[in-house]
C-alpha cells in the first residue's frame with residue numbers, strides 16, 4: 110500500500126475509530142470515516158457508554174495476552190486519563206449454575222500463573238473477603254471467586270472522544286449523519302471500490318474497512334450467519350452526589366450469574382448496571398435471515414430488571430428498589446466461537462471486515478486498529494482464528510455466557526416497542 114492510497118472506514122465505533130487512528134499514526138494521509146449517527150461517539154456504537162470493564166482474564170490465553178497488551182496501551186498518554194485501575198471482583202453467588210462456576214475457574218486459570226498478576230489476585234471465599242475490597246457493600250454476598258487488582262474500567266465514551274480528536278488532529282476526515290447504504294464494486298465485481306450512502310453520495314477507496322458492529326449484515330449480506338447481532342441490557346440508578354461519593358473507588362463488581370456494576374460516573378453520579386445472561390438476538394425482523402439490531406432499543410425486560418435488583422440486594426440492598434433510568438439494549442456482533450473476524454472478504458479485493466467483537470472488544474480500543482493496518486499491508490490474514498468463517502452460525506450457546514440467547518420475537522411487543 111502507498112501512504113496516499115484512499116482508505117474508507119465504515120463506522121466510527123470502537124473498531125472504526127481505532128482503525129482510523131492507527132492508519133493515521135502509520136502515516137496514511139487519505140482516510141475517510143463514514144458514520145450514520147450525527148455525532149462521534151455515535152449513539153449507536155456499542156462502545157458509547159459510561160464505562161467498560163478492562164481485564165485480562167479470558168478462557169483463552171491468546172486473548173489474555175492481547176488484553177495485557179491493551180492494558181499497557183491504556184496507560185499511555187492518549188488513553189491513561191480514561192483508565193481507572195479500581196480492580197475487578199469476579200464471583201458467583203450460591204445459586205450460580207455449574208457453567209458460571211466453570212467459566213470463572215477458566216478465567217482465573219488464564220491469569221493465575223502469569224507473572225503480571227503476581228501478588229495481584231486474592232481469593233473471595235466469604236463475605237469478609239468482599240468487604241475487605243469493597244467496605245461499602247453491606248449485602249449478604251455469599252460469593253466464591255477472586256479479586257484481581259490488575260484490572261478496572263475505562264470511561265468508554267470519553268476514550269472514544271479522545272481517539273476521535275486524535276484522528277481529527279492527524280487529518281482523518283469524518284462524514285457523519287449519512288448511513289452507508291451499499292458497497293460499490295468494479296465491473297467484474299471482484300474489487301470493492303468504496304461505498305454509497307443513503308443520501309446518494311459515493312466514496313471511492315483502495316481499501317474499505319467494514320467496522321459496522323452489529324449492523325454488518327445490513328451492508329454486507331454475504332456475511333450470512335457467521336455474525337449475529339446480540340444485545341445486552343443496560344440500566345442506571347441516578348444517585349445523589351453524597352451517595353455517589355460513598356461508592357467512589359469500588360472495584361468493578363461482577364457476580365457472573367447476576368450481573369455487574371462499576372463505581373458511579375463522577376460527572377453524572379449515574380450507577381451503571383448490567384444483568385448477566387446470554388443476551389438477545391433479533392432474527393425476526395427484516396435481516397434477510399441474519400440477526401440485526403431493531404429500530405427501537407429503549408427498553409430492558411422485566412426478567413433483566415429483576416436480575417439487577419437481585420444483584421443489588423446481594424451488594425447494596427439500600428439501592429435495590431430504586432427506579433432504573435436510561436434503560437436500553439446495547440448491540441454487539443457475536444460469532445459462534447467469540448473470535449473476532451478481521452479478514453478480507455473472499456473474492457472482493459480491497460474489502461476488509463473488522464467485526465465479530467462478540468461483546469469483548471472495547472478493552473482493545475487502543476490496539477485493535479493496528480491489527481487491521483497490519484492485515485491491509487500483509488494482504489492476507491495469518492491468524493486462522495480471525496479469518497472469515499462461512500461455515501459457522503452465530504446466535505447459539507456461547508461457552509462463557511450464562512444461559513442461552515432469547516430472540517426478541519419471544520419478548521412481548523409491549524416490552525420492546527414504544528407502545
Ligand SMILES: Cc1cc2nc3c(=O)[nH]c(=O)nc-3n(C[C@H](O)[C@H](O)[C@H](O)COP(=O)(O)OP(=O)(O)OC[C@H]3O[C@@H](n4cnc5c(N)ncnc54)[C@H](O)[C@@H]3O)c2cc1C
Nearest residue numbers: 120122123124145154155156162289322439466470471472
Ligand atoms: C452492555 C455491554 C457491555 C459491554 N461491556 C464490555 C466490557 O466491559 N469490556 C469490553 O471489552 N467490551 C464490552 N462490550 C463490548 C464492546 O462494546 C464491543 O465489543 C465494541 O464496542 C464493538 O465495537 P464495533 O466497532 O464492532 O461496534 P460499534 O462500536 O457498535 O460500532 C459500529 C458503528 O457502525 C455504525 N454504523 C452501523 N451501521 C452503519 C451504516 N449503515 N452506515 C454508517 N455507520 C453505521 C454505528 O452507528 C456504530 O457507530 C460491551 C458491550 C455491551 C453491549
